[in-house]
Every structure is written in C-alpha cells, then in structure tokens.
Amino acid sequence: MDSFKLASSCIRPSGADRITLARGVYRLVRWSPPPVNWRKINVNACWRRNFLCGNIGIVVRDSYSGCNVVRSVRVHAFTIEMVEALAVLEGCLLANNLQLLEVVIESDAQVIMRSLNSLSLSCDWDLFPNLIPVLEIGRSFQSCSWSWVLRATNRAADFVARNISPEMCGFSWVVRPPSSLVGILNKDGLPCPPL
Template sequence: MLEGCKFAKQQGCAHIVIESDCREIINALQQSISRGRWHVYPMLTLIKEIQAEFTECSWSWVPITANLAGDHLARIAMSRMSPSFWVNRPPSSLIGILNKDGLPCPPQY
C-alpha cells in the first residue's frame, strides 16, 4: 500500500481508492492506526502522511478472490520489480488477470 500511495503521488493523482484483502490494515487506516499492530505502525504512519497530500483517498477491504490483480502485484513487489515499469509494460502474468477482470491493459510484449 505504501508503494502504491507513493506511486500515485508521483503520477499526480488527486483522487485514489486503495483496495486490500487485509481487513486489519484497512480498519487501522480507516479508524486509528494506533490500534494496529505495532510492527506495521511506522509504515501506516507513512501511508497516512502521503494520504494527506491527496484531495480524496479512501480505503476499501475486498476479499482476495475479488482482488487477484492486487494480490499478484503485491507478490511481484516482493521481488522488487519497479512499479513505474508496470504502467506501460505490466508483467505478462498480470495481463491475463487484468483481461479476466475486464480492465484495460497495454498489449503483451
């Protein structure tokens, strides 16, 4: 979520909706980050700081079955693939998921 917020900020987005299948994190961001787990508190603090720079930012919990693209991107992020690269040329493994969800995506290279 932190990297997604940073990326949205870099792209000049003003209105964002962040979806996650992690209900605990979404609840902490919607209510009080001090009620979240202590080991994610520093990251939640950074997310809230970036959130303040958007005109509108909302957090939404979705089940993992409805968030396959997000789950896939999180796995790729763990391998340190640059998110800025995904915009114009997403990984081929993501293109199939986006197409299945009916979302627009660039052609596969």
C-alpha cells in the same frame, strides 16, 4: 496443454472468482473501477518467513479501467502484517510521486485497512510506525479512501507481489504487460493491450 489450461482459466470463473451466498448460489467477484478522474491503487504483499523479507505488488488503474502503473518492491520485514503495512505505504508513496489527487487505496489486508479507517488507529505496536506516514500522505491528497477488498478482487497486485521481481518492472509494462498479468486483468473485465 498447460497453455490451454491457463487460457481456459482466464475465461471460466474459478472458485476464487466467486463467493457463496447460499448453498448453490454464487456471486461473481471482480475488481471495480474507481469514480471518474480517480485512481485506484491496489496493493498486496507476500512474505518469506525464512528470509524475513517480502515482495510488494502495486497496480494503479484509472476510472476507465486502464492499467497505468505496475510496480514491485522488495522489503525487509518480520511479519506478513508488516509487509502488508509497507505495501500500503509504498502504494501511497507511488500515488504521491505520480501527483495523483483523488485515490482509493485497496488491500486485502483487513487489519491494516480497519486500522486506517478507525479514528483511534488501533493496531499492533510494530505496525504503528508504518501507518503514521500512510495517514500523513493520505491527508496530502485532495481525496483519499482506504478500502478492504476480497482477495479475489486484488488478484493483479497479488500476482505482481508473488511473481514479479522488482528488476522486471519497467515502463513498458503500461503498454505491454506480461501475458500472465494480461490474463488476470482480462478476468477483471478490463481492456488489455494485445499480446
């Protein structure tokens, strides 16, 4: 019965898939692909207060909605904001290592994205050391934009951050990701490899 519920949840929109515009009026919210020849790097983080550590999830997708890279990273951090800033940094480092030229970095961490988009880089002092290298790497791309998105459109990176240990991420994920991640990618309307 549990597998039936999981399969059904991938087909029917849930409360997390929609936003309320007015009483009884909803809009479905989905991940959208980047412009042609660009890559979209979705990042998210989860933090374990008791252990002062967190996991970062990174999902790189192309303009044809193809999932190119899935990565999980474990970090030590004192706050969730610090883990979110490190998630953006890890996403930028990965994009740089992949020698991508045109990227959109997406996160549901509004404070971090707002800081990166403001000229003054107004943020908490403890985030500043992590955001300076993010901006430096961002300048190395031909084109780079920082985008805040709703949590519902960042589900794939959230899933990786919450459920996948860094040891489990491998090259085979590009060809054959875990079935639980395939369900999330399908909800985003993306073509996915067969199970």
